[in-house]
Amino acid sequence: MKYPVTTQGPFAIVSLTGEVDLHTSPNARQQILDQLNAGQSVLVDLSQVEYIDSSGIASLVEGLRVAKGGSQRFGLVGVSKPAMQVLQLAKLDRVFPIFDSVADGIAEAN
Amino acid sequence: MNDNSAIALAEVRFTSRPDQLKHVRSVIRGVLEQTDCDEESRMSIVLALDEACTNVIRHAYRGNERGDIVLQIERDEDDLVFRIRDFAEPIDRSQVRPRALDDIKPGGLGVHFIHEIMDQATFLDPPDGDGNLLVMRKRIPAKQDSR
Numbered sequence: 505m506k507y508p509v510t511t512q513g514p515f516a517i518v519s520l521t522g523e524v525d526l527h528t529s530p531n532a533r534q535q536i537l538d539q540l541n542a543g544q545s546v547l548v549d550l551s552q553v554e555y556i557d558s559s560g561i562a563s564l565v566e567g568l569r570v571a572k573g574g575s576q577r578f579g580l581v582g583v584s585k586p587a588m589q590v591l592q593l594a595k596l597d598r599v600f601p602i603f604d605s606v607a608d609g610i611a612e613a614n
Numbered sequence: 615m616n617d618n619s620a621i622a623l624a625e626v627r628f629t630s631r632p633d634q635l636k637h638v639r640s641v642i643r644g645v646l647e648q649t650d651c652d653e654e655s656r657m658s659i660v661l662a663l664d665e666a667c668t669n670v671i672r673h674a675y676r677g678n679e680r681g682d683i684v685l686q687i688e689r690d691e692d693d694l695v696f697r698i699r700d701f702a703e704p705i706d707r708s709q710v711r712p713r714a715l716d717d718i719k720p721g722g723l724g725v726h727f728i729h730e731i732m733d734q735a736t737f738l739d740p741p742d743g744d745g746n747l748l749v750m751r752k753r754i755p756a757k758q759d760s761r
Contacts (some may be wrong), residue, residue, distance in 0.1 A: 510646065520749055523639070524667070525632070525633040525635050525636065525639075525664065526635060526668045526672070527632035527633045527635060527636070555639065555660075555661075557661065557664050557665060557668065557724075558665055558668070558721075558722075558723035558724040558727060559668065560723045561718070561723060562720035562723065565718060565719065565720045566720040568718075569718075569719070569720070586657055589654070589657055589658070590661060592657075593726075593727055593731075594663075594715065594723050594726070594727075595715045595729055596718070598751075599718055
């Protein structure tokens with residue numbers, strides 16, 4: 505499954521949707537890493553995520569680490585209730601920069 | 615495999631393929647909606663069971679997509695009881711433990727989720743000797759919202 509990716513200036517916005525699990529998270533991970541490896545900063549839109557498991561969370565953590573290594577920005581946008589519940593359970597809700605909207609994420613970077 | 619007092623609610627048999635997990639979660643949600651679990655508890659339990667099944671696929675069957683997995687859900691008085699059985703080589707139970715969360719790194723969260731969400735999670739010897747059997751219990755919270 506390919507997730508939608510759009511570009512706004514230095515940011516790629518990767519929009520995850522539906523249920524992100526062991527079956528679908530490899531694609532999410534690859535698409536996030538592809539953008540980071542191309543030099544983009546990345547915002548991951550989680551507003552349409554209905555479910556995410558630890559493998560999906562691991563993809564986000566890996567993105568954050570790669571971004572920090574490359575002095576790029578990485579954040580989460582519009583985190584849905586199910587995704588926030590899992591981030592809180594992993595005690596990661598204060599580790600990721602989290603924004604209400606893509607516009608907020610971009611404004612924060614400027 | 616049931617305790618005498620336990621009431622069977624569901625049994626799901628599936629193969630050790632990641633694309634099976636969505637269906638399994640759907641079945642679990644359907645069963646939980648028939649219980650007194652509130653929405654947040656349902657979401658948590660689905661996550662814990664999904665993580666346990668994921669661990670079977672990744673660490674017990676190790677990529678073999680033809681393995682059998684059986685999930686049983688029972689009610690035992692105020693508890694929901696979940697049994698996940700596989701028929702892979704027995705795992706090293708000492709390696710199944712949550713990791714420290716202050717080390718921010720990908721992976722290793724699944725066991726943490728299971729222990730955080732369930733009241734009890736224990737590996738038992740399968741009655742007929744083959745594979746692995748993880749038994750989890752969760753006390754059912756009363757509905758907080760009757761809308």
